[in-house]
Amino acid sequence: MATFKILVLPGDGIGPEIMTQVMRVIEWFGERRGITFDICEDLIGGCAYDRYGKPISDAAVELAHSCDAIFVGAVGGTKYDELPFHLKPEQGLLRLRKDLVLFANLRPAVCFDALIDASTLKPDVISGLDLMIVRELTSGLYFGEPRGIFDHESGHIGINTQSYTTEEISRVARAAFDLARQRNSKLCSMEKANVMESGKLWRDVVQRIGDAEYPDVALTHMYADNGGMQLVRNPKQFDVIVTDNMFGDVLSDVAAMLTGSLGMLPSASLGAKDKDGKVPALYEPVHGSAPDIAGQGKANPIAGILSFAMALRHSFNRPDDCILLENAINAVLENGIRTADLLQADGKSAATTTQMGDAILASLDAISETS
Numbered sequence: 001m002a003t004f005k006i007l008v009l010p011g012d013g014i015g016p017e018i019m020t021q022v023m024r025v026i027e028w029f030g031e032r033r034g035i036t037f038d039i040c041e042d043l044i045g046g047c048a049y050d051r052y053g054k055p056i057s058d059a060a061v062e063l064a065h066s067c068d069a070i071f072v073g074a075v076g077g078t079k080y081d082e083l084p085f086h087l088k089p090e091q092g093l094l095r096l097r098k099d100l101v102l103f104a105n106l107r108p109a110v111c112f113d114a115l116i117d118a119s120t121l122k123p124d125v126i127s128g129l130d131l132m133i134v135r136e137l138t139s140g141l142y143f144g145e146p147r148g149i150f151d152h153e154s155g156h157i158g159i160n161t162q163s164y165t166t167e168e169i170s171r172v173a174r175a176a177f178d179l180a181r182q183r184n185s186k187l188c189s190m191e192k193a194n195v196m197e198s199g200k201l202w203r204d205v206v207q208r209i210g211d212a213e214y215p216d217v218a219l220t221h222m223y224a225d226n227g228g229m230q231l232v233r234n235p236k237q238f239d240v241i242v243t244d245n246m247f248g249d250v251l252s253d254v255a256a257m258l259t260g261s262l263g264m265l266p267s268a269s270l271g272a273k274d275k276d277g278k279v280p281a282l283y284e285p286v287h288g289s290a291p292d293i294a295g296q297g298k299a300n301p302i303a304g305i306l307s308f309a310m311a312l313r314h315s316f317n318r319p320d321d322c323i324l325l326e327n328a329i330n331a332v333l334e335n336g337i338r339t340a341d342l343l344q345a346d347g348k349s350a351a352t353t354t355q356m357g358d359a360i361l362a363s364l365d366a367i368s369e370t371s
């Protein structure tokens with residue numbers, strides 16, 4: 001039986017709070033479903049800066065390279081706002097994504113039936129919603145050169161560069177087409193080909209790959225600003241969306257509210273298969289360190305726990321266990337258990353982060369006893 005080596009990086013703010021619950025779930029699958037995990041823990045983000053003077057240590061990056069999967073809680077905090085960019089907590093995460101070449105970031109937005117009333121949108125707009133955003137994660141505006149704040153006749157000039165090569169577009173496009181094939185064979189590519197050269201190249205490359213390699217997938221293109229509007233107007237028109245790093249960041253937060261809360265959105269960041277068949281992988285909730293609720297036991301741990309469910313499917317080859325965990329979460333929500341972010345009211349009857357973890361573990365016990 002394989003042993004899976006995993007690296008846990010709880011990070012800052014609500015990161016450690018939610019990661020405690022994710023760890024309980026990981027341990028449950030170890031004990032009850034016989035998956036053997038070899039677990040290491042390290043620092044990322046502001047806490048790593050406090051300890052090492054940088055947002056991730058070289059040793060942690062090296063460890064990450066040797067692992068089957070990495071689990072991140074969240075990074076960031078107002079205390080680090082004035083640090084130079086290369087030292088900011090967020091850079092720890094960006095370095096990991098870049099170093100491990102995790103170019104395909106899968107951000108599924110699924111609306112659980114029990115949460116239809118938690119969204120700010122009308123029930124018929126979101127009921128049954130199940131879409132997947134594939135965000136390019138290792139290039140574009142986040143990494144392009146030149147970048148920086150430079151002297152300028154008016155004072156300063158801030159520069160970031162959007163750039164994409166054919167290869168960078170091709171590999172994320174293929175990942176999205178492959179996913180579309182496993183779903184409803186429908187892919188919408190979003191960029192701004194009307195105003196950006198990188199967007200024009202993006203559109204042409206995606207179309208070329210579609211024509212040559214995926215004629216069975218219905219490919220459409222949309223300008224990303226319209227895409228944001230369409231996601232709110234009629235999200236069920238989409239199945240898989242592929243987009244660049246910056247648009248994907250924004251559009252996935254928009255998609256979060258289709259599910260009821262940012263606290264519900266998991267993610268998997270995947271690289272290319274190596275010669276031994278291993279796919280580098282990092283799993284993390286889409287949300288951040290939520291400084292406004294950190295340390296108060298209010299955070300919703302479901303995005304983190306659903307990220308582990310994605311790992312069961314993509315890294316541990318346990319699709320049945322992935323479904324088991326999703327079903328356990330569904331049952332908890334059907335029972336009316338809610339963290340404060342999922343309640344429209346004042347949050348008085350809200351479950352705490354730990355209580356939500358307790359409920360999910362009890363639900364796992366109950367479901368596995370009856371199956």
Ligand SMILES: NC(=O)c1ccc[n+]([C@@H]2O[C@H](COP(=O)([O-])OP(=O)(O)OC[C@H]3O[C@@H](n4cnc5c(N)ncnc54)[C@H](O)[C@@H]3O)[C@@H](O)[C@H]2O)c1
Binds near residue numbers: 075262290300
């Ligand atoms: N992957 C990451 O680690 C990541 C992602 C996004 C933002 N950040 C960082 O987090 C910090 C705060 O950023 P922000 O406030 O713009 O975004 P955020 O995602 O941390 O929070 C946005 C809003 O959503 C709420 N929220 C987020 N996660 C929640 C959860 N699990 N349960 C309940 N409510 C939740 C917060 O309370 C807040 O009101 C910044 O430093 C930012 O850079 C990190």
Ligand SMILES: CC(C)[C@H](C(=O)O)[C@@H](O)C(=O)O
Binds near residue numbers: 076091094249
């Ligand atoms: C923390 C930050 C680097 C990150 C991003 O912008 O990619 C976050 O917002 C996300 O969505 O994962």
Ligand SMILES: [Mg+2]
Binds near residue numbers: 249250253286
């Ligand atoms: Mg984001």
